[in-house]
Amino acid sequence: MRTIWRILKLLGDYKWYTALGFALAFVQMGLGLVVPRIVQLTIDNALEGGEAALLVTYGLALLGIAVVRLVVGVGRRLATGKASLGIEYDLRNRMWAHLLRQPFAYFDRWPTGQLMSRAMSDVQNVRMFLGYGLVFFVTNIVMMIAIAVILLAMDWRLALLSLAFFPFLLLVTVRFSRRLNPILKDVQQRIADVTATAEENVVGSRIVRIFAREADELEKFSDRSFKVFEASVAAARTRAIYIPLIAFIPNLAVALLLYYGGRQVVQGDLDVGSLVAFYLYLMLLVYPAQVIGWLTGL
Secondary structure (H helix, E strand, C coil): CHHHHHHHHHHHHHHHHHHHHHHHHHHHHHHHHHHHHHHHHHHHHHHCCCCCCHHHHHHHHHHHHHHHHHHHHHHHHHHHHHHHHHHHHHHHHHHHHHHHCCCHHHHHHCCHHHHHHHHHHHHHHHHHHHHHHHHHHHHHHHHHHHHHHHHHHHCHHHHHHHHCCHHHHHHHHHHHHHHHHHHHHHHHHHHHHHHHHHHHHHHCHHHHHHCCCHHHHHHHHHHHHHHHHHHHHHHHHHHHHHHHHHHHHHHHHHHHHHHHHHHHHHCCCCCHHHHHHHHHHHHHHHHHHHHHHHHHCC
C-alpha cells in the first residue's frame, strides 16, 4: 500500500491532466450506459409499436452518442497520456540521477541488465498504471455499481439471478491475477539476466576470446535463455487454464437470463426490448468485473 501511495504522489505535477482524464472517462462511461436504453426504446416503440419513423430518431441518437464517445475517448487518451508520459519522463530522469550518485560498489552488486530493466520496463509499468490502470479501476467500479442499480431497477429478481455468477467471475479473475503476476515478474527477472549476460559478452568480447571462454559463455547464455523459455511457458499455461474459464462464466449468466427472461416475455411480464437491454447491460458488466478482479489481484 505504501508503494501505491508513493506512486500516486507522482501525479501531483499533472493533477489537472489527470482530473480531465477522469472527467472524460466518466462522460464516456455515462454515454455507454445510455445505449442499451435506446436499443430498448427502438425495439418496444419502433419495432413492436409499429412506429417506423422512430427508427431514424433512435438511429441518429445512437450515431450521435457514438461520435461524442469517439471525441471524448480521444480527449481522454490525450489527457491521461500527457500525464503518464510526463511522469515516466520525470521518473526515469530521477532514477538516472540517483544512479549517477552511487559509489562504484553499488554497480558491483547490481548487474547492468537489472538496472536497465528497472529503468525501462519498470518505469513503463508505472506509466501504464497511472495513465490507464488507475482510471480503469475507478471508472469500472463506478460502472459496475451503476449497472447493478439499473438492472435491479428493471427487474430485481432477474437481476439477482443474473448477477449471482459475477462474484465467481471476480474470484476467478483475482486468482488468475495472483497466479500470473509472480510468473510475469519471474519472466522479467530472467530477461534481465539474459540482457546482463549479453551485455557482459559484448563489452568483454576481447577478454572472452583471449581466454577462450566462448563455449562457457554460450552455455551460460543458453541456460539463462532456457529459464526465460520455462517461465514464459508457465505463463502461457496459466493463461490457457484461466482465460477460457473467465470467458465461460458470463455465458452461464446469459443462459439463465435467456431462459427465465424469455419465459417472462412469453408470459407477458417482460417486454422484448427490456430483455435485450438487460442482456446488453449484463454484457457491459463483464469487462469491468474482469478489470477489477485483475487489478485487485496485483
